[in-house]
Ligand SMILES: Nc1ncnc2c1ncn2[C@@H]1O[C@H](COP(=O)(O)OP(=O)(O)OP(=O)(O)O)[C@@H](O)[C@H]1O
């Protein structure tokens with residue numbers, strides 16, 4: 001049973017109700033995936049496509065509208081918060097914004113020790129030991145423990161956030177764009193650190209990013225999201241060589257390509273137009289309004305996620321023979 | 322030209338700035354605002370004045386000397402010979418001997434009244450003297466024929482700030498009144514703060530329908546002017562200091578609840594609250610360690626602004642006769658007592674009124690300073 005998924009998401013849906021109306025924001029629709037132990041699923045998509053919503057619904061910051069989330073075969077999607085507490089140890093999250101994700105009225109020590117207190121794992125001296133230990137491992141030192149979060153740089157803050165997520169020794173860590181708020185020079189540092197922790201602690205990552213270039217480096221499998229839906233999943237290597245969905249192709253064409261030769265060969269399929277509102281979705285395929293290869297059927301019927309061979313799944317009528 | 326320096330990782334991560342906690346940061350900004358510091362100093366002085374004065378004066382707030390009613394801080398009296406002091410003539414033509422140093426001496430006994438010639442006779446030590454008060458001026462005539470009619474202003478050394486209509490020392494009463502007023506204000510504000518934080522905190526944290534119902538209740542309460550409730554409550558319960566505290570505390574928390582709720586609603590969206598949730602912290606921890614400490618700024622500002630409001634309300638109620646009961650002094654009752662004598666003894670009203678203004682200014686300045694210090698983004 002080596003490839004048993006640690007995290008399995010089935011038809012996860014999250015709709016937000018809009019104030020003062022019966023309309024809903026389709027932030028996340030019918031998303032399913034699974035991540036085997038020790039692997040990384042990279043989730044990409046434009047801003048506002050529901051990546052954070054996906055992460056927060058999995059970890060039950062948001063209550064799912066429907067769908068299931070299994071952690072090591074236990075469904076946590078319908079548990080009450082009290083029952084959920086022991087499972088929270090297994091799944092932790094690193095947040096997008098290193099500034100608002102740390103309480104600026106607390107010292108670094110108190111921030112990192114909070115999970116230990118919440119689960120009655122350690123307190124007092126032992127907790128301090130553990131905090132110093134993890135601080136060292138994220139590249140900070142014990143002098144930083146008594147300082148307040150607002151005294152740190154963005155990169156340092158993000159490392160504090162990582163320390164807080166890892167001190168419970170979770171199985172799964174959801175990284176919600178952990179590096180997008182950081183300076184380029186620090187991004188690589190943080191990503192490498194996350195990779196080191198993965199090999200060392202056998203972590204399973206759900207790694208969210210809004211561009212494909214970083215995801216290629218960290219992920220084993222890549223999932224592409226568009227307007228709340230997962231539209232393509234495949235091996236990280238394959239998504240660059242043979243992207244299937246027109247949206248993925250468009251996303252890839254927006255990555256600067258280092259070699260001029262490759263750049264010349266690149267088929268230019270830039271994506272035109274604006275992303276439609278998640279409140280009034282277009283009929284049929286959600287991408288049909290901007291798709292360069294749109295067909296009549298695309299405006300009528302929503303394509304299902306199907307295997308196009310070799311565990312490469314895509315939701316597009318082009319491949320739906 | 323450029324050489325790579327050998328700097329170890331720890332060196333790079335070192336934070337060189339002085340370690341400054343949030344509070345010292347706030348204090349730094351607060352202390353650099355002159356009005357705030359001035360306000361704070363006035364408050365401190367006022368508290369010292371209220372606490373210490375009664376132990377320095379020889380009067381108590383309730384002791385009356387009927388001979389010494391309505392004596393101003395500066396006594397207009399008739400000067401006698403050098404070293405013999407002065408004679409103070411009060412409105413009822415009672416004579417009081419004022420010693421040369423300004424302290425009050427004996428009250429002269431009246432021996433004879435002659436309303437027609439406007440001459441009264443008094444006993445002064447072993448002699449008698451006459452006061453002629455016809456023709457707009459007053460003249461003191463001794464047995465041996467010496468006459469004095471020069472009116473001079475003498476500092477009243479026995480009652481530094483004068484006496485009220487019942488002959489009580491105003492300085493002592495002012496200190497006592499300030500003490501009562503501050504005490505009422507602080508206690509009422511503390512109670513308001515606790516109720517407001519809990520109520521607003523729960524409403525904001527629970528959100529949804531709970532919030533809706535709780536805030537509608539607040540709306541209903543605040544739809545009618547709060548003053549009216551306080552007066553109604555004071556009419557029902559017995560007058561007195563405890564009742565005034567109860568009345569103030571049971572009404573003014575609505576503002577605090579609103580402020581706290583607003584803060585918590587906006588803080589709840591921040592990611593550190595989500596983080597606390599994913600960590601597994603209990604709602605109590607989230608409320609007590611994350612939400613409320615982060616709302617402390619606006620809470621403190623609202624509280625400091627509430628103090629002058631409570632002081633004013635207390636003075637107002639006491640002025641109406643609903644508050645502190647005699648002989649206890651509060652700034653409001655002192656104003657009330659003084660209004661009867663407004664024309665002849667304006668200082669009696671002026672002193673407590675000035676005290677109320679001073680307290681209110683001071684607290685408002687401190688509140689302003691605190692708001693700026695706690696929320697630097699608010700400043701231009
Ligand atoms: N609490 C909420 N209430 C209502 N709508 C929401 C809420 N949170 C998110 N949304 C909506 O859901 C959609 C997806 O938002 P989400 O934050 O998941 O995007 P994202 O992919 O993480 O974008 P980004 O890359 O900018 O972080 C957006 O249209 C957003 O407006």
Ligand SMILES: [Mg+2]
Pocket residue numbers: 051052053096176177
């Ligand atoms: Mg996001």
